[in-house]
Amino acid sequence: MIEVEGLTKRYGRKLAVDHLSFQVRPGVVTGFLGPNGAGKSTTMRMMLDLDNPTSGSVRIDGRTYHELPDPLKEIGALLEAKAMHGGRTAYNNLLALAQSNRIPRRRVDEVLDMVGLTAVAKRKSKGFSLGMGQRLGIAAALLGDPRILMFDEPVNGLDPEGIHWIRNLMKALAAEGRTVFVSSHLMSEMALTADHLIVIGQGRLLANTSMAEFIHENSRSFARVRTPQPERLRDALSGGGYQVTEVEGGTFEIDGAETEALGDLAAAHGITLHELSAQRASLEEAFMQMTAESVEYHAHAGPGDPAAAPGGVPQGAGWGQGAGWDAGQQPQGAGPQQPGAPGGWGQGWDQGRDRRDRNKGV
Numbered sequence: 559m560i561e562v563e564g565l566t567k568r569y570g571r572k573l574a575v576d577h578l579s580f581q582v583r584p585g586v587v588t589g590f591l592g593p594n595g596a597g598k599s600t601t602m603r604m605m606l607d608l609d610n611p612t613s614g615s616v617r618i619d620g621r622t623y624h625e626l627p628d629p630l631k632e633i634g635a636l637l638e639a640k641a642m643h644g645g646r647t648a649y650n651n652l653l654a655l656a657q658s659n660r661i662p663r664r665r666v667d668e669v670l671d672m673v674g675l676t677a678v679a680k681r682k683s684k685g686f687s688l689g690m691g692q693r694l695g696i697a698a699a700l701l702g703d704p705r706i707l708m709f710d711e712p713v714n715g716l717d718p719e720g721i722h723w724i725r726n727l728m729k730a731l732a733a734e735g736r737t738v739f740v741s742s743h744l745m746s747e748m749a750l751t752a753d754h755l756i757v758i759g760q761g762r763l764l765a766n767t768s769m770a771e772f773i774h775e776n777s778r779s780f781a782r783v784r785t786p787q788p789e790r791l792r793d794a795l796s797g798g799g800y801q802v803t804e805v806e807g808g809t810f811e812i813d814g815a816e817t818e819a820l821g822d823l824a825a826a827h828g829i830t831l832h833e834l835s836a837q838r839a840s841l842e843e844a845f846m847q848m849t850a851e852s853v854e855y856h857a858h859a860g861p862g863d864p865a866a867a868p869g870g871v872p873q874g875a876g877w878g879q880g881a882g883w884d885a886g887q888q889p890q891g892a893g894p895q896q897p898g899a900p901g902g903w904g905q906g907w908d909q910g911r912d913r914r915d916r917n918k919g920v
């Protein structure tokens with residue numbers, strides 16, 4: 559289990575993480591969600607002792623990271639997969655890490671096999687695609703067979719087969735009773751993978767809930783009706799006590815309404831319907847609604863931007879994705895630090911370095 563208590567990180571005037579408290583439990587996949595700049599990577603780095611908290615603490619199975627005798631055997635992490643020792647082969651990258659953490663050599667073969675890199679084990683990792691780099695980073699995280707695993711945006715750069723593979727890997731690791739903590743921007747992916755969600759915005763905790771509850775509480779269910787007789791339908795719906803929003807000519811959205819009741823009402827008034835469907839906002843929409851206030855990088859709404867559409871998410875509630883996402887980027891010099899940057903290998907490398915340093919008595 560990971561216990562985060564009052565965790566706070568300030569970079570100058572910027573409060574990157576603001577009194578975060580939550581627990582990540584074993585046996586389930588916990589998704590860590592937040593818009594760009596919300597503080598996810600900073601939180602993960604502090605969990606791994608790669609960054610010092612301004613205040614607050616993180617406990618890994620009851621101990622702080624630096625109290626762990628064999629960190630790589632307790633917690634494995636993928637932070638920045640692409641940043642690795644490019645001049646070494648995949649095998650030698652993992653072997654160096656294994657040897658500096660007293661992990662047997664055969665484990666290197668095991669994890670290479672688990673991530674599907676056996677055939678390219680003797681190739682230098684600098685020639686690896688982003689997806690292969692992700693797999694190698696995951697192999698490093700798994701090397702110590704840790705009870706706790708942490709992945710920062712693990713599906714980045716993976717093809718559909720790779721995404722499917724990592725989804726199943728995370729579920730399998732959780733099913734073995736491990737603690738699995740994974741950050742992602744891909745809401746649809748999270749919906750398929752995570753059982754529990756921690757949502758943050760501007761460093762603050764916005765939600766700590768099960769996936770099902772999160773969708774239920776934050777997404778809107780409504781019925782959509784389209785008719786060539788909008789005046790008559792509007793009158794009939796108002797007469798029936800429904801709260802109606804006309805999203806475009808002849809198309810209405812009715813919150814919390816059952817399609818059966820709406821169909822009956824239209825039939826009773828002899829109104830023709832061209833569409834009658836039950837709608838549920840996706841996790842993506844639920845998330846955008848929740849974090850609308852705390853999005854740091856606002857895109858400009860343009861034609862085709864759902865944020866600009868009637869009935870869509872309020873303007874500026876986007877994820878900072880798509881066209882124009884960079885329009886609201888920060889001033890120079892305040893850019894987000896790359897996750898795992900200090901160690902080059904993400905946490906694996908850092909742990910290795912840490913261990914080597916400790917072995918050297920540094």
Ligand SMILES: Nc1ncnc2c1ncn2[C@@H]1O[C@H](COP(=O)(O)OP(=O)(O)OP(=O)(O)O)[C@@H](O)[C@H]1O
Binds near residue numbers: 572573597600894
């Ligand atoms: N070393 C640093 N110096 C100054 N500000 C920083 C530093 N690292 C992060 N920040 C700021 O802290 C905030 C949180 O950044 P962080 O990278 O943790 O967010 P994130 O949720 O991981 O974002 P993303 O999804 O874009 O990676 C951002 O405003 C970022 O600019």
